[in-house]
Amino acid sequence: MQVFHIRYRNAQGTLMRILNAVSRRALELASVHAEGAGQDYAVTMLLEVNQKQIGQLYREWYSIVDVIEVRSRAVLHEQEVPAWGPHPPASENIADQSTRAALA
Amino acid sequence: MLKGAEIVLQCVRAEGVDLVFGYPGGAIMPLYDALDGSGIRHVLTRHEQGAAFAAEGYARVTGKVGVAIATSGPGATNLVTGIADAKMDSVPLVCITGQVRTAMIGTDAFQETDVFGVTLSLTKWSRLVRTIEEIPEAIAEGFHWARSGRPGPVVIDIPTDILKAKKEFSGPVKFTPQAQPADVKTESTFSDKIVALLHGATRPVALVGAGAKLSGAIPGLRRLLDELNVPTFATVHGLGAVPPQAPYYLGMVGMHGTRAANMALHETDLLMVFGARLDDRVTGDPIKFAPQAKIVHFEIDPAQLDRVRACELPVIGNLAETIPAFHAGLRHASLPDWSGWRAVACGAERAELDPRGLAQPTMRFLDELFSRLPQDNVIIADVGQHQMWAAQRYRSSSPRGFITSGGLGAMGFALPAAVGVQLAKPDTCVLCVSGDGGFQMNIQELATVHRLGLPIKMVIVDNKYLGMVRQWQQLFYERNYAETDLSDNPDFVEIAKAYKIHGWRLNEAAMVEFPVSAETGDLIDTFLRSPGPELLVFDCAPEANVYPMVPAGAALSEMVFGDE
Numbered sequence: 111m112q113v114f115h116i117r118y119r120n121a122q123g124t125l126m127r128i129l130n131a132v133s134r135r136a137l138e139l140a141s142v143h144a145e146g147a148g149q150d151y152a153v154t155m156l157l158e159v160n161q162k163q164i165g166q167l168y169r170e171w172y173s174i175v176d177v178i179e180v181r182s183r184a185v186l187h188e189q190e191v192p193a194w195g196p197h198p199p200a201s202e203n204i205a206d207q208s209t210r211a212a213l214a
Numbered sequence: 215m216l217k218g219a220e221i222v223l224q225c226v227r228a229e230g231v232d233l234v235f236g237y238p239g240g241a242i243m244p245l246y247d248a249l250d251g252s253g254i255r256h257v258l259t260r261h262e263q264g265a266a267f268a269a270e271g272y273a274r275v276t277g278k279v280g281v282a283i284a285t286s287g288p289g290a291t292n293l294v295t296g297i298a299d300a301k302m303d304s305v306p307l308v309c310i311t312g313q314v315r316t317a318m319i320g321t322d323a324f325q326e327t328d329v330f331g332v333t334l335s336l337t338k339w340s341r342l343v344r345t346i347e348e349i350p351e352a353i354a355e356g357f358h359w360a361r362s363g364r365p366g367p368v369v370i371d372i373p374t375d376i377l378k379a380k381k382e383f384s385g386p387v388k389f390t391p392q393a394q395p396a397d398v399k400t401e402s403t404f405s406d407k408i409v410a411l412l413h414g415a416t417r418p419v420a421l422v423g424a425g426a427k428l429s430g431a432i433p434g435l436r437r438l439l440d441e442l443n444v445p446t447f448a449t450v451h452g453l454g455a456v457p458p459q460a461p462y463y464l465g466m467v468g469m470h471g472t473r474a475a476n477m478a479l480h481e482t483d484l485l486m487v488f489g490a491r492l493d494d495r496v497t498g499d500p501i502k503f504a505p506q507a508k509i510v511h512f513e514i515d516p517a518q519l520d521r522v523r524a525c526e527l528p529v530i531g532n533l534a535e536t537i538p539a540f541h542a543g544l545r546h547a548s549l550p551d552w553s554g555w556r557a558v559a560c561g562a563e564r565a566e567l568d569p570r571g572l573a574q575p576t577m578r579f580l581d582e583l584f585s586r587l588p589q590d591n592v593i594i595a596d597v598g599q600h601q602m603w604a605a606q607r608y609r610s611s612s613p614r615g616f617i618t619s620g621g622l623g624a625m626g627f628a629l630p631a632a633v634g635v636q637l638a639k640p641d642t643c644v645l646c647v648s649g650d651g652g653f654q655m656n657i658q659e660l661a662t663v664h665r666l667g668l669p670i671k672m673v674i675v676d677n678k679y680l681g682m683v684r685q686w687q688q689l690f691y692e693r694n695y696a697e698t699d700l701s702d703n704p705d706f707v708e709i710a711k712a713y714k715i716h717g718w719r720l721n722e723a724a725m726v727e728f729p730v731s732a733e734t735g736d737l738i739d740t741f742l743r744s745p746g747p748e749l750l751v752f753d754c755a756p757e758a759n760v761y762p763m764v765p766a767g768a769a770l771s772e773m774v775f776g777d778e
Contacts, residue, residue, distance in 0.1 A: 119392070122341055123334055130335045162520065169516040175339050175359055175391075 111140065111185050112159050114167070119176040120151040128153060128177065131170040135163065150178060156185065218346045219248040219377040222310065225353035227253050228386035231281050233272065233637060235265040237292075239285025240325055242312030244377035257637065257666065260658035262289050264630035266296020267656070270305050271634030274617050275592055277428070279306040279360050280634065286312045287325030290332075290371070295624055297336045297367045302621025303451065304428055304515075306365035308356055309333075313373040316344065329371050338366035346379045354389035362391075364515035365428060404529050404536075405543025408486070408510055411527065412547075415484035415508075417555045418444045421467060421496075424451030424620075425489015425514055427613045431533035435488060438541045444552060445482075445559035447475035449490050450605050450620045457611035462560060468496040469764045470602040473773060474564035476764065479504055480771040481559075487511045489533050492522045493621065502769035512536050567762075567775060571729075573607075575722035576600070576675055576754045580607045582730055583645070583673065586738055591643040592617060592635050596628035596652035598682040600675035602760045604647050626655025629672065633659060636668040643671065643742065650676040650703050660713040663747045671742055672749045674706050677756050685759045688777075690766070701756075710749040717749040 118124050125144055132139055137157050144153040159167065164182065171180045216224070222245060226234070235257045238246045249256050259265040262284040269280030284293050290311040300307040314323040330342045339359040341352045349372070356368040412418060420442065426435050432455055439446055439456060446456055447467040456463045465472035467479055479485070485507040490496065492511075497503040500522045509525035512533055519528045529536050558564075568574070570581045580603055584593070593608065595601040595618040608616050617635065619627040632646035653674050663670055675681075680698040687695050707717030718741055724734040741750050762773040 123330065126331075126334050134335065162524075165520050165524075166517075169519060173364075173515060173517040 112157050112164060112182055113185050114155045114157060114180065114182045115152060116155075116171055116177060116181075117147060117150050117152045117179040118174075119178065120146075121176045124174060124176040125151070125153060127174045128171060131167055131174075132157065135166075137163065215380040216383040217244065217248060217377065218349055218372070218379050218381075219244040220252070221346070221349045221381075221383050222353060222372065222377070223248055223252040223254055224383070225350050225386045226281065226310075229279065229353065229357040231279065233257065234281040234283055235259055235268040235272070235634065236283030237262045237265055237285070237289060239289045239312065241286035241314055241374040242283060242289070242310075242377075243285075244374060245283065245310070245312065245372075256283070257633070257662070259630060259633070260661050261656065262292035263295055263626065264633070264656050264659045264662065266293045266307070266309065267299070267624075267627050267630035268634035268637075268659075268662075269307055270296060270300055270627075271594065271617065271631030272638045273300075273305050273307055273634075274303075274631070275614050275635045276638045277306075277430075277614070279308055279357055282307065282309045284309070284311050285325065286314055286329070286374075287327050289325075290329035291327055294333060294336065295622070297333055297369065299619050299622040299624045299627065300367035301336050301338070303619065304365050304424060305367070306360040307367040308360050309367065309369045311369060311371045312377070313342065313371045315375040316373045317375075319373065329369060333367075333369045336367065337369050340369040341371070343370065343372045343376055346376050346381050349376070350383075350385075350387045351389065354387050358389045358391065364425075404527060405540050407527055408540060409543060409547045411484055411508060411510060412549060415550070416552070417478075417482045417559075418442075418484040418486065418552065419478050419482040419559070420444055420446040420486045420488065421449070421479065421490055422446065422452040422455045422488050423449045423490025425512075426452060426455050426533055426537075427489075429489065429514065429533040431489070431537050432613045434534065434537045434541065438537055438544075441541065441544060442549070443556070444486075445474075445478045445556060447471065447479065449496055450616075450618060452490065453605060453608050453616045454610055454613045458609045459611075462556065464560065465566075466605055467770075469498070470606060470760050470762065471764075471770075472566060472606075473762055473775075474559065474566075476762070476770040476773055477564055478559040480769060482507045485509045487513070487525075488537065489513065491518045491621075497522050498764045498770045498772075499767050504770075512540075574758055575725040576752070576758055577603050577607055578725045578728065579720070579722065579752055579754075580604055580647075582725075582735070582738055583742075584609065586735075586742055587645060588643045588742070590641070591615065591645060592639060593645045593647065594618065594628045594632045594635060596646075596648040597623045597625045598649040598652060598680070599677070599685065599758070599760050600647055600649045600681070602682075603675075606760075625649075625652035627652070629653065629656050630659045630662070632670045632672070633662050633666070633668060636670050637666070644669070645742075646670055646672045648672070648674050649681055650674055650678060650700055650706070651680045653706070654703075657709065660710065660715060664713050664715055668747055669745055670747050671744075672747070674749070674751045675754055676703065676706065676751050677754050677758060678703055679756055681758075682760070684757070688757065688759070689763075706749065706751045715747045715749055716744070717751065719751045719753065722752065722754045
């Protein structure tokens with residue numbers, strides 16, 4: 111199982127788009143919890159995914175306009191407190207500006 | 215004080231829009247009431263799907279944002295196929311829909327649908343406007359997201375009471391997106407890495423997709439490819455990006471690609487992808503796709519990476535920036551000698567099996583048609599066998615010269631899209647190629663063509679079948695032609711006549727001679743050069759098939775070339 115923690119701006123539909131990335135892949139969603147997190151919002155999900163799907167989900171979530179940050183880690187025990195790791199390696203880029211355009 | 219509808223139109227106009235496509239109805243009536251004097255021309259299609267496809271055609275040929283307008287409920291749901299098409303093919307499209315009154319939302323009111331919810335997974339961004347104050351920001355933000363990054367569709371749903379409400383209006387606003395997290399390296403090292411990969415490669419190739427065109431990277435890409443001089447091929451949306459006469463160009467790749475392109479892609483040990491999604495129509499069986507290749511993937515949308523297979527080097531960014539940066543990095547690099555590989559990949563043994571004059575009659579017809587087109591032309595293909603034949607025979611180097619519904623494969627696309635293209639390019643010869651099935655899916659747009667006097671040249675390749683489905687039934691379902699028989703088609707020439715459009719008929723027997731007879735040539739020339747709209751029905755053999763073909767589940771190298 112993998113825990114995902116996604117920080118997002120709570121614009122119309124953003125949470126639904128985040129969840130849609132999961133439902134369109136027919137993934138098992140063991141739990142989901144969304145709440146305010148400072149100025150933003152955060153959703154935490156427990157998913158049964160493989161390594162390839164993790165990468166796909168990261169990229170799809172980052173392509174959603176109001177998603178700010180995605181983190182994840184494997185969970186071995188249900189009660190384990192997640193220590194968030196960095197997301198999968200970023201792609202090669204020539205400049206921040208170009209990447210921001212790409213992520214738009 | 216301005217009404218909400220007037221504010222919408224002023225904001226849309228401020229985005230540079232002077233042409234929109236749509237169909238009126240109850241909830242959107244205030245917007246239509248405000249059109250006169252807005253500076254925006256509205257084109258009435260005869261179905262909302264036609265409006266969405268026409269807006270797409272306009273956007274695809276110009277690179278600008280296309281705008282479609284519809285009312286609530288069925289009007290909005292009729293846009294959905296166009297929205298899905300725009301998502302798949304990265305087309306900047308803004309759909310403005312009317313919604314029932316704010317107080318009625320959620321009550322299952324007459325003509326109420328949750329269009330925001332319906333289109334959530336198909337849009338890049340959407341907004342249900344809740345107050346008149348939100349309108350300027352919603353329009354500015356919607357247009358921003360439609361055209362930025364990987365372009366795509368946007369829906370702005372506006373309740374009718376908000377369109378009718380009034381407020382002081384200080385003018386359109388500009389949208390500034392919030393900065394994305396800086397999660398990437400800023401130094402440019404990818405060029406060196408590609409050079410290193412090139413030095414280790416013995417069979418490098420380049421694959422060009424739509425992204426190269428959409429980003430405006432074509433001039434830089436052509437210079438780069440000339441220098442690399444490696445076997446190169448294109449997806450259906452990449453057609454026109456590379457001049458077909460380039461000695462390293464092998465044509466279209468994929469399910470109905472050329473033998474040379476598919477073999478080179480199968481054998482390569484270094485695949486450089488420029489703006490292509492690598493969808494299943496390009497890869498064949500993903501497990502067997504380019505089995506020895508390392509992949510360098512130039513792409514603007516990170517979500518497209520690694521969908522088929524992990525790539526060794528993803529290069530995320532606008533191709534108009536990343537391609538020149540890569541090219542600059544080649545300046546001091548001496549590339550290996552790949553002449554042996556080029557000789558194999560581009561050699562005579564893999565050359566086209568069906569050159570002009572030897573091809574089957576429909577391809578010969580398309581050869582005649584295309585070769586007689588004026589220099590300034592755009593071809594719009596619908597979906598099916600004729601689409602693949604047209605793509606196979608397309609020989610232009612115009613980057614936006616071949617338009618089709620490639621990702622979604624939406625039958626009925628071509629005719630309304632041609633309306634949008636012709637309005638965007640009034641002096642260009644617009645050729646719309648459809649099948650008999652697809653043409654009937656939006657045949658009502660003949661009325662739009664006639665009303666506007668658009669000189670679109672419409673061709674129906676009429677085999678009296680849903681041809682591509684029938685082909686699959688023949689090859690993979692033991693000739694069980696279940697529900698694909700269209701032998702009771704109407705007389706399309708008479709249909710055109712009813713819409714006051716002149717029609718022609720040509721039988722494939724006219725293609726037996728090569729070169730074609732003077733009479734046939736004159737007919738095609740007259741058809742193409744007529745100042746008004748024309749329809750030409752080409753009657754072809756019911757069971758002609760598109761070859762080469764990569765069967766489902768096969769590798770690109772396992773193409774079949776005929777019925778046996």
